[in-house]
Amino acid sequence: MKKTLKIMCVVLAIALMAGVICALAACDSGKVIMVWGPSDHKDLYLDALKKFEKSHKDQLDGYHFEYAGSGDSGAYSAMNRDPTTGAGVYTFANDQMANLKNLGALAPLRGENLQWSIDNNDPAAVNATILGEDANGDPTYVAYPLQADNGYYMYYNKAAFRGTAVWNDETDSLKDDYTFRDLYAALDQKGGDWANGLVTWALGDSWYVSGVFFAVGGNYSITYNDKGQQSSSSCWFSYTDNLDNTKGWGAPSDTLGWDSKSANYTVGRDAYECLKNTFTNVDGTVNKHYLYSDGDKDPLNDYIDDYTDPNSANHTKSPMAAAICGTWKAKILQTNWGDDYGATILPMLETDDGEHFRMKNFRGYKHMGVNPMCEFAQISEENLQLLHELAQYLCSEELCLARFHSTGAGPALNAALANDEIKNDPAISALNRQYNLQCVYPTNYSVEALRGKPIDNGLGFRDQDSVPANYWTPIQNFGNTLFKELNGDTQKERFLSDNSIKQYLAELQSEIYTAAQ
Amino acid sequence: MRQISSLEYLSMSRVTRAWYKFLSFFAGIPRAIGKFFRSLPSKFAALGRKIGDMFVGVWDAIRYGNWKTRLSLLFWGTGCFAYRQIGRGIIYLLYEILFVLFMAFFGAEYLGKLGTLGTVETQELPSGFKIVGDNSFAILLYSMLTIVVIVFTAVVMLKSLKDAYNNQLGYSIAQRAATMKDDVGQLLNHKFHLTILALPSLTLALFTIVPLMFMILVAFTNFNRNTLPPEHLFSWVGFDNFTAVLTGQAKGLSQNAAKWSYTFWTILLWTLEWAVLATVSNLILGMILALVINKKSIKLKKFWRTCLVTVVAVPQFISLLLVSKMFLSNGVMNTILGYLGLEPVRWMNGSTNLTKAMVVIVNLWVGVPHTVLTCTGILMNIPDDLYEAAKIDGANPVKMFTKITFPYMMFVLGPSLITTFVGNINNFNIIFLLTGGSSGIPNAKLASSAGDVDLLITWLYKLTVNDSQYDIASVIGILIFIVVAFFSLVVYSRIGSVKNEEDFQ
Incomplete structure (x- = not known):
C-alpha cells in the first residue's frame, strides 16, 4: 500500500511536469x-x-x-x-x-x-x-x-447665453470674440436657472493648459539623435532667452524688468495673466461660475456627463453652460442638451492690460x-x-x-x-474653424527672430508632433498650483507676487529643458 | 547605554522605569546589529566547509582511483559501465551529451556575451526592414539560466566521479556494485525525499532563482527606457545606479541622479512615517475596541464582533475603491457637507498633509477589525485567576491593565506587530487605490512619476509599469529588501517573546 502510494506520487509529479511542458508548447499558437x-x-x-x-x-x-x-x-x-x-x-x-x-x-x-x-x-x-x-x-x-480630430473647442448650451451680451442673434450662436469673463457675466445677466450655471475647462490638465501658452507665443522644440531619441529639448514658456539654462533657473536676474514686460519675460507674464483671468474676477477672487477640472482627480469627462445630465442632482443645483472638450463628448452633449447644443471656436484670452489672444488648440x-x-x-x-x-x-x-x-x-x-456628411458635422466643423483661424501674436517681439523657427504660421493650433520627454507633468503642475494658490480655502494671496510667479515659471521651464547629451 | 543594577532600577519612579525600558530597547539595537555582523564570518565559514565537504571525496578519487575511475571524469558513467551498472551509466552519459549539446547550441553563445551584454546593434535597411542584433535582455536572462545549469552539472559530474570511486572500492571488497533495481528501490525508500523534492527544486530554480538573479543584476546595468532591447543594447554600469539613488552623484548615464536621490530619501522617510503611524494607530484603537467589547457589562458581544468581521469579509480593494470615490471632490462626503451648509473639502486632492492623514484614517477602518479579532483572542486566553488574585491584592482596573493585560498582549502581539509593520512598509493597496500615490499637489523636485504620497513600493510599481526605468527600479527593490530585512531581523531578535520565550505558559 505504502509503495503504491509512493509510486502514485512519482507518477503524479511526472504527469504534472508533462502538463507544464505541453502548456508551454501550446503557447506558440501558430502563424x-x-x-x-x-x-x-x-x-x-x-x-x-x-x-x-x-x-x-x-x-x-x-x-x-x-x-x-x-x-x-x-x-x-x-x-x-x-x-x-x-x-x-x-x-x-x-x-x-x-x-x-x-x-x-x-x-x-x-x-x-x-x-x-x-x-x-x-x-x-x-x-x-x-x-x-x-x-x-x-x-x-x-x-x-x-x-486628425484630437483637439478641443468650446461646447455651449444655447439656452444659457441666448439674449445676453455675448450672443449673436443673426447666426444664433456665441459671438466669436468672447472671453471667459464674458461668459461668466452673461450667466449673471441671464439669471434664473443659469444664475448658478457653470463653465469648465481643465486647468489641471497639461493638454488644455498648453493652449494658453501657445496663444501668447510660447513654444517648445526638440532635437533628435540619429536613433530617433530626443537628444535635447527646450521651451520658451517663461523667458524667451534659453541661454540661462546653463546657469540654473532658480534665480532669474531681477534687473531684466519682469514687471515692465520686457521682451525676455513677455511669454511667461502674459501666460500667467491669461491663465489667471480665465477663472478669476478683476478683484482676484475666483469666479463662482468656474468649475475646476483636470484629467484625473477632478475628472473633466465625468463632470461634463454629470453636470449636463437632466436627471442628476448636480445639474439641478448648477447646470453646466459651457465646457472645453473634444469630439468624444459630442454625442453625449447632443443627447443631454438637445436643440440647445452648440460648439464653437476657443475663447479669447485677456491679460491684465486688456490685450487679447485667441486660445490655441494643441492638435x-x-x-x-x-x-x-x-x-x-x-x-x-x-x-x-x-x-x-x-x-x-x-x-x-x-x-x-x-x-x-x-x-x-x-x-x-x-x-x-471632402465627404459632405463629415464636413457638416457641428463638432468637426467647430474644430476645423479653430484650426484655420488666423491668430495674432504679441507684437512687441518677433517670434521668428527669437526661436529660429515659427510655429504653425499663427494658425489656431500648435501641432503635437512630439513633445519633450518631461513635458506633461510640469505644465499640469503649473495650472494646478495656480488654481490652488488663488482658490478659496487654501488661498494664500489674491494675486501672486511677482517673485513667486517668476519662480513657478522658472521651475516649469527648467523642468522641460534637457541639455544636449 | 549604562547598565544599571536591579537596586537602582527598583529605586526609580514608575515613569522613569518605563522610559528606561523604552530607551534600552532601542539602545540595544546597535549591539544586535553588531552581533549579527560578527556572526557573519562564522556563518560563511560554515557554508564554505559544507561546500568543501563535497570535494573531499573528489580528491581521493583522483589520487587513488584506477583508470576507470579517472576516465569517469571525462566520460561520465565509465566507472559505472565498468562495474556493470548499465542503467546508471547510460543516465550519466546521456546527461553529459545533453549538457554538451545545451552548451554548444545555447549556453555558450549567451554566456560568452555576458561580459558586454551584446555588441551587435539592430540595423535598419533602407526599405525599413530590420536586422535584429543582440538582445541584451535575452543574454542576461539565458546566461543566468546557463549558470544555474552549469552549477547543477558540476554537482552531477562530481557525483559520477564519486560513484565510480565507490564502485571501485566496493567491487574490490564485495565483487558486486549496486544494480539499477537497488537504486530505484532506494529512491522509493530511504531516499524518497530526493524523489519527491526533485520537481519542486527544479521549478524553484527555474521560476524563482533565475528571475531573482536576473532582477538583482539589472541594478548594475543601464536597462531603462532609452536602452530597450532588441532595438537598443544595454550594458553594465557597476554601482552607478546605487550611487545615483543613495548619494545623488552619478558618473555614468543617469543625468537626473540628484533627483533620484532626493526622491528616494523623501519617499523613504514618508514610508517609515507611514508604517509607524499605521501600525501604532491600528494597535491602539484595535486594543481599545477589543477591551470595550470584551467588558463583561457590554451586551450583544457577538453582534459587535460580527460587524467587525463583515469589514474583513469584503475584499480590501473593493472597500478602498469605494472609499476613494466617497472622498472625491463631488463625492458622498462633500455632498453631505453641502446639505449641512458647509464648504466642500478637498479630502485627498488638495493638500499633502490632509491626504496623508486621510490615508492613515482609512487604513484604520480596514485594519482595525483584524487587530480587534487578534486582541479578542488573546484577551479571552488570559487566565481569570490572575485578575482574581490582583483583585484580592486590591489592584484597581488601571493597574490590572498595565500589569496583566498589556504585558500579556504585547508578549503575544510582538511578532505580529513586526509583520504588520513590514506589511505596512509594503502596503501597496491602501496608498495606490486611495490616492494613486499623489495628493494632486505638484512637487517638481520628485523624479519621474513619483508623487508626494507614494511609498517606495508604489513608486517601484510606477517606475516599472509607467516609466520603463528598470535599472533604478531594481535598485529600489534591493533597498526595500534591505530596509525590510533590517527591521525584521533586528527588531525581531530584540522583542520579549523571542528573548524570553520560556516566560509564556
Missing part, C-alpha cells in the same frame, strides 16, 4: 499577425481584415490576422512588453510616436508608401508623422495619418504604424511591404467613413474630409 486598434472599432476592423486576407492569400503564406483592442493610448505599454511578439499593424496616439520608434516598432515610410501618404492625406496630419531626420537631413516619416493625431520587429515582417522585405499595404488599406476612405459612423472619428484622409 498570426496581430492588429491592434480601439475596442469600439473591433467589428469594422475584423470585416476589413477578412477582406484583405482573402485578396492577399498567396502573399500571406498561411498567416492570418487577429484583432485585439489595445486602445490608442495603450499601444505603447502593450508594445513595450515585447515588440517582436507585438502587432504587425496598429493605431496609436501621436504622443507615443517617439517612444514607439525608440522601441524599434515603427517602420519608416519610403518610396511609394511615403508618396501615398503625402498624396492622400491632410498635409498637417502628414507633417505630424515626421520624427527626426535621416542621415541626409531629410525628414523621416514613421507612420500613416489616421485621424493631436492618431496614426497607423507598421511594426518591422513582428514575426511576419522579420521574414522578408516583401512581407514588410505587405503590412504597409494593409496599413494603407485600413486608412482608406471606406474605413474612414465606417469609423466616423461608428464613433464620430474625424479622418485625416483628404477624400473622406
Whole structure:
C-alpha cells in the first residue's frame, strides 16, 4: 500500500511536469499577425481584415490576422512588453510616436508608401508623422495619418447665453470674440436657472493648459539623435532667452524688468495673466461660475456627463453652460442638451492690460504604424511591404467613413474630409474653424527672430508632433498650483507676487529643458 | 547605554522605569546589529566547509582511483559501465551529451556575451526592414539560466566521479556494485525525499532563482527606457545606479541622479512615517475596541464582533475603491457637507498633509477589525485567576491593565506587530487605490512619476509599469529588501517573546 502510494506520487509529479511542458508548447499558437486598434472599432476592423486576407492569400503564406483592442493610448505599454511578439499593424496616439520608434516598432515610410501618404492625406496630419531626420537631413516619416480630430473647442448650451451680451442673434450662436469673463457675466445677466450655471475647462490638465501658452507665443522644440531619441529639448514658456539654462533657473536676474514686460519675460507674464483671468474676477477672487477640472482627480469627462445630465442632482443645483472638450463628448452633449447644443471656436484670452489672444488648440493625431520587429515582417522585405499595404488599406476612405459612423472619428484622409456628411458635422466643423483661424501674436517681439523657427504660421493650433520627454507633468503642475494658490480655502494671496510667479515659471521651464547629451 | 543594577532600577519612579525600558530597547539595537555582523564570518565559514565537504571525496578519487575511475571524469558513467551498472551509466552519459549539446547550441553563445551584454546593434535597411542584433535582455536572462545549469552539472559530474570511486572500492571488497533495481528501490525508500523534492527544486530554480538573479543584476546595468532591447543594447554600469539613488552623484548615464536621490530619501522617510503611524494607530484603537467589547457589562458581544468581521469579509480593494470615490471632490462626503451648509473639502486632492492623514484614517477602518479579532483572542486566553488574585491584592482596573493585560498582549502581539509593520512598509493597496500615490499637489523636485504620497513600493510599481526605468527600479527593490530585512531581523531578535520565550505558559 505504502509503495503504491509512493509510486502514485512519482507518477503524479511526472504527469504534472508533462502538463507544464505541453502548456508551454501550446503557447506558440501558430502563424498570426496581430492588429491592434480601439475596442469600439473591433467589428469594422475584423470585416476589413477578412477582406484583405482573402485578396492577399498567396502573399500571406498561411498567416492570418487577429484583432485585439489595445486602445490608442495603450499601444505603447502593450508594445513595450515585447515588440517582436507585438502587432504587425496598429493605431496609436501621436504622443507615443517617439517612444514607439525608440522601441524599434515603427517602420519608416519610403518610396511609394511615403508618396501615398503625402498624396492622400491632410498635409498637417502628414507633417505630424515626421520624427527626426535621416542621415541626409531629410525628414523621416514613421507612420500613416489616421485621424486628425484630437483637439478641443468650446461646447455651449444655447439656452444659457441666448439674449445676453455675448450672443449673436443673426447666426444664433456665441459671438466669436468672447472671453471667459464674458461668459461668466452673461450667466449673471441671464439669471434664473443659469444664475448658478457653470463653465469648465481643465486647468489641471497639461493638454488644455498648453493652449494658453501657445496663444501668447510660447513654444517648445526638440532635437533628435540619429536613433530617433530626443537628444535635447527646450521651451520658451517663461523667458524667451534659453541661454540661462546653463546657469540654473532658480534665480532669474531681477534687473531684466519682469514687471515692465520686457521682451525676455513677455511669454511667461502674459501666460500667467491669461491663465489667471480665465477663472478669476478683476478683484482676484475666483469666479463662482468656474468649475475646476483636470484629467484625473477632478475628472473633466465625468463632470461634463454629470453636470449636463437632466436627471442628476448636480445639474439641478448648477447646470453646466459651457465646457472645453473634444469630439468624444459630442454625442453625449447632443443627447443631454438637445436643440440647445452648440460648439464653437476657443475663447479669447485677456491679460491684465486688456490685450487679447485667441486660445490655441494643441492638435493631436492618431496614426497607423507598421511594426518591422513582428514575426511576419522579420521574414522578408516583401512581407514588410505587405503590412504597409494593409496599413494603407485600413486608412482608406471606406474605413474612414465606417469609423466616423461608428464613433464620430474625424479622418485625416483628404477624400473622406471632402465627404459632405463629415464636413457638416457641428463638432468637426467647430474644430476645423479653430484650426484655420488666423491668430495674432504679441507684437512687441518677433517670434521668428527669437526661436529660429515659427510655429504653425499663427494658425489656431500648435501641432503635437512630439513633445519633450518631461513635458506633461510640469505644465499640469503649473495650472494646478495656480488654481490652488488663488482658490478659496487654501488661498494664500489674491494675486501672486511677482517673485513667486517668476519662480513657478522658472521651475516649469527648467523642468522641460534637457541639455544636449 | 549604562547598565544599571536591579537596586537602582527598583529605586526609580514608575515613569522613569518605563522610559528606561523604552530607551534600552532601542539602545540595544546597535549591539544586535553588531552581533549579527560578527556572526557573519562564522556563518560563511560554515557554508564554505559544507561546500568543501563535497570535494573531499573528489580528491581521493583522483589520487587513488584506477583508470576507470579517472576516465569517469571525462566520460561520465565509465566507472559505472565498468562495474556493470548499465542503467546508471547510460543516465550519466546521456546527461553529459545533453549538457554538451545545451552548451554548444545555447549556453555558450549567451554566456560568452555576458561580459558586454551584446555588441551587435539592430540595423535598419533602407526599405525599413530590420536586422535584429543582440538582445541584451535575452543574454542576461539565458546566461543566468546557463549558470544555474552549469552549477547543477558540476554537482552531477562530481557525483559520477564519486560513484565510480565507490564502485571501485566496493567491487574490490564485495565483487558486486549496486544494480539499477537497488537504486530505484532506494529512491522509493530511504531516499524518497530526493524523489519527491526533485520537481519542486527544479521549478524553484527555474521560476524563482533565475528571475531573482536576473532582477538583482539589472541594478548594475543601464536597462531603462532609452536602452530597450532588441532595438537598443544595454550594458553594465557597476554601482552607478546605487550611487545615483543613495548619494545623488552619478558618473555614468543617469543625468537626473540628484533627483533620484532626493526622491528616494523623501519617499523613504514618508514610508517609515507611514508604517509607524499605521501600525501604532491600528494597535491602539484595535486594543481599545477589543477591551470595550470584551467588558463583561457590554451586551450583544457577538453582534459587535460580527460587524467587525463583515469589514474583513469584503475584499480590501473593493472597500478602498469605494472609499476613494466617497472622498472625491463631488463625492458622498462633500455632498453631505453641502446639505449641512458647509464648504466642500478637498479630502485627498488638495493638500499633502490632509491626504496623508486621510490615508492613515482609512487604513484604520480596514485594519482595525483584524487587530480587534487578534486582541479578542488573546484577551479571552488570559487566565481569570490572575485578575482574581490582583483583585484580592486590591489592584484597581488601571493597574490590572498595565500589569496583566498589556504585558500579556504585547508578549503575544510582538511578532505580529513586526509583520504588520513590514506589511505596512509594503502596503501597496491602501496608498495606490486611495490616492494613486499623489495628493494632486505638484512637487517638481520628485523624479519621474513619483508623487508626494507614494511609498517606495508604489513608486517601484510606477517606475516599472509607467516609466520603463528598470535599472533604478531594481535598485529600489534591493533597498526595500534591505530596509525590510533590517527591521525584521533586528527588531525581531530584540522583542520579549523571542528573548524570553520560556516566560509564556
